[in-house]
Structures are given as structure tokens and as C-alpha cells.
Amino acid sequence: MSDFLHALLAQEEELQFDYFTNEDAFELGCIIVKHAKDVLGKGIAVHIENGEVPLFTHYMTGTSKDNTYWINAKKNVVRHFGHSSLYVGEKYKAEGTTFKDGSGLPLEEYQGEGGSFPIIVRGQGVVGTVTVSGLAGEEDHQVAVDGLRHYLTRT
Template identity: 55%
Template structure:
């Protein structure tokens, strides 16, 4: 979990590596830049037959439009940070964050 560029919480499970940390940073950059989830932006580019470099001029080595990063939005304030997961296939990263946010917000379906 991050607030802007500041890391507030980080937990690495066995089997993760520095690569996962780099994925987290790349996904977070997407969220901070576009104020949408990373999977939203990946889906947007796919639907428009383009990518982050062609459409936005952003280096894909620095920005990852793969699932797993979400903006933390506070009503009447806007985006205040991100929550991000890396280590599973991107759709599973996305689904994991969604399930944890629902649980946190007591919105379990």
C-alpha cells in the first residue's frame, strides 16, 4: 500500500523476488498517472488496439498496465494512494485485490 510515492505497507511472501517489487512500482505508476486501476488501463489499450507507449508516450519498462494495482479513493478528496499485488497471473492479482477490498469494505458478495 502506498500514499503517493511513499510505501506505507509492504509484505513479501516466500517465493517472491525483487522482480515483484519492480512490478508493483510499474503498476503503481500507471494508477498514479491515470487514476484508474492498472487492469482498467490495460483493457482500455487492448480495446483500442494500442499500448501505453503508442497512446501515451510512457515507457512500458516504467509503466505496467497489468492487473493488480488500484487507486485508493477518498470521497470528496480523490485518489490518496494505491493498493497493489504482484506475483500471480495478472487477472488473479486483480481478483485478489478486489476480494480484499470487498472484504475490507464489508461488501462481500
């Protein structure tokens, strides 16, 4: 397994919650939006779910209904595989295939592109997703990771 794939799995081990509430989703979403605005200066769409219950959705200026497709397609990958959408897409590339050919899943509903990250609760496993859309896949992934890291390490 490549160093990159190991690093992506290490992020999933690092960025775990003791519990995850609706208030956590709201605060996490606000942190991600603020980061995109203040640090990146770019508009993104952010969607956070617990199970399949939407808890936070915000489309910044510069996003469109196209972001809805990407949010849904990337979060479906996390739900199906239990790993970040970037990890899943990169794993197929490392195996010498594409997400489409390797997974056999319809691209209308699934995309192995970066931007959706599992919300993991220790002792429970994956309970939801945080998904970012609007940048390149690896950048979307990094925005989600940065937001989670900031939220989980705040004092």
C-alpha cells in the same frame, strides 16, 4: 465501452473509503496476505501507499526482487491515470492498440497490467494505491479487489 471496462470502473465506484489511515493500510495488507495464504495458497507481494508514502509492504515466500519492478510499474500507472492498472491496459486494448504504443510511457517505469488499484477517498479522489504482484495480471487485480471488498464490508 465494453462490459468488462464498465465492470472495472464500477469496482472503483464501489470500493471507496470515507477516510484512509496508516492503520487502514496495515489491516488491508494483512487481509490480502491472509487471503493469498489461506484461499489461494500462493505467494504474492503486496504494497500499499498513501500518496507516495509506503505504509505496508510484504513479500510472501515464492516472490523475488522481480516483484518490486512490477509493483512500481503498475502503481505508476494508477498514479498517472487515476484508474486501476488493469482498466488502463484493457482500455488501450479496446482502442486497438497496446499500452506501450497508446500511452507512449516507458515500460521501464509503467505497465498497463492488472494488479494495482486506486485507494479512493470520497470527496478527495485517489489518495494512494494497493498493488499486488506474483500472479497473472487479472488475478493480481482480483486479489486487490477481494481484499478491498473484504476490508470495506467487515463488521
